[in-house]
Amino acid sequence: MRLFPIFADLEARLVLVVGGGAVAERKIKSLLASGARVRVGALEAGDAVQELARQGKIELLRGSFEPDWLEGAWLVVAATDDRELNRHIAALAGEQKRFINVVDDPELSSFQVPSIVDRSPLTIAISSAGSAPVLARRVRERIESLFDHTLGSLAALAAGYRQAIRQARPDLRRRREFYDWLLDGPVADALRKRQPSQARQLLEDELRNPQAAIAGKVILVGAGPGDPGLLTLKALRALNEADVILYDRLVDGEILELARRDATQIPIGKIPGEDHNATQARIHSLMLEHARQGRLVVRLKGGDAFVFGRGGEELQFLREHDVPYEVVPGITAALACAAYAGIPLTHRDHAQSVRLITAHCRQDTFLEDWPSLARDKQTLAFYMGVSQLDWLSEQLMSHGRSGDTPFAMVENGTRSNQRVLQGSLKNLAELARRHEMKAPSLLLIGEVAALAPALEWFGASIRQD
Template structure:
């Protein structure tokens, strides 16, 4: 180990920065955030320094550095473009046994500043011992995406409860078990959604019920997005990593499923033509049963759970059962798949409105307002429309949509296997024969832009219409 990682208390301690440029300011800003009493020596100061000095946040000691400026200093930083001056600061600090850091010169550092993830009072520091600072920053970026933003508030509330808890649970093992349950239970969930007073009450309730009541389960209804795992929301990923059980649909991609906590129980409750389908009533029952067992349940749906996902129906069942839940929206297929196919949903020249419908109609035969759906200058996006493509084509043509209206069928949108078929409205039914579920149908003039704006799939990969289907004008 090249360096001992320590966290220094700098509150009101005198610290010196030599240099007045951007690099010096970045270090000064960190010192100020830690509560240090900062003085700066520089002949030229950037705007940030000037404003901080004017506000009384930083003291301008002088323009020329002398070794005696380090007398009584706790920590020093040299950040000038002059190697000889930086070396003098380093040597003078060493002689006085003052901690010193020379920016971008590891050989002249008695301490180094790591990449920091700040969830105060939770602080995570990452260092490569000066050997690969870019790699350390990349690691920080990955950890930033994993560590919850509300960790600091959670730690603060927990810290205020520790003393009281010690009077009620005298053994370390019992307190450890208490906090493990709290940080993975209702207390953590309430903090995550900003319900801090209720979170405090949850700690007290957990303590009262420590030996009497089994833990209460919670449900998270999460939109998994259209397929590309990179489009999953940060909040969704965090909850998936905490889940005890995940109930998922066929539309959730393998890439997204790979991000679920490895030891979580996986239950497929999807519905897909030609496959075994789980009735909605059974799905509702399973969600309730798992939650009543005290488990952290994730209900994972492709796209967004409130856009043709029946998510609201499942939540209604949870309300009736008195089970806590939260909703994490996802990028719906209409937004994700069209963006990856280079098709804007609206465009000032082609479409001023966009409408989403499902081709999977209710069995009671309730009819859509086809005259509205067939209007020009709008984009029509149809979910689950392949099986009804002939009926959709017929109705749109019958209600006035032009036969040569551009259309696209986007299969497995946003995924590596994405396929885009383009044609015109009077070819929709034939074109659908060359696509497989899950696919999205897009009708409207905006489809004209797909070849120009395609970025995820190159123009050569953008599939031409099958010769047997498309009649060239």
């Protein structure tokens, strides 16, 4: 470890910044956020720096660098584009035993300004000792995705009750258990739901009347259509916190690789031809079983749980059995597959609406809907329609949709093996058979599908007239 990590209390302490440009401006704002008194010395100062001086937030010295600018400073930041001047300032700072950071010049610096993950009062600092700032930034971005922004509120709440916690839990082991409960239990949940008063009440109730066991809960998480990069930050955090993951058959293995390593992973996806009601009953049973054992259960669904995913049924079941739950939306297949095929679902010239339809239902369900489905100037997105292509195309054309209407069929959308079949509605079923299109595939019908050849950017494309 070449650098010794340290967090400095700069409240009301003087810091000198030499330079008045954009780089200096960023450093000044960070220092002000930490409560420092900031003195800025520069020949020229940008508008933002001058405005801070007018507001009385900084002391601004105009002119060439003078050694007496260092007087009283605890830290020094040199942010000029003149390396000889920076070297001179660094030498003077060293003689006066003042730590100095010369921006983008680790050789002249006695301290480095790290990349920051700010969850005040919790602060995470990342440093590459000035040798690879881009790497430090990448690490910061990764860490940012792991911690909810309410973690700072949780830390502040815990700090306010620190003495009460020590009195209520004098035993170190029990105190550690309490903090685990605080981080993983209903207090953190309440803060994530922006309910600070409830969070405070839950903490106080637990201090007065400790619960015998931590209650479990279920997080309903949409995994998106396949590409792990489309996971939301909240979905990634849930996967990293889960004790048990109940995942659908179509959830990509690369997504499961992002989960907490010691989590129990249970496949529960429905398989074509089996009794789906019996499978759903098993899903309900597993959620209830593990939640009642105090575990954090992630119910991981492909796409979005509320778009043809039975998410509503699962929440109803959890509510009936008094199991706490959260919902983390996912990117549904229609949005993602269309985007990865270069197809806008709506367009001023071609489609003023979009309809999401499941083809996996009784055929008489559509009897009253066919005339409206056959209208032009709209986009139809059919889920689970691979086995229904003859019927779908025949019904649309018989109710007035032109056989020349463009379609795009997206197989394995957003994944490395994505294929997009493009053609005319009248040839849909025959072309899909010829090219052996398989599930999971999303079918898009409408004028916007004709834009795919010009706008495509991902995966393989098969165009047929």
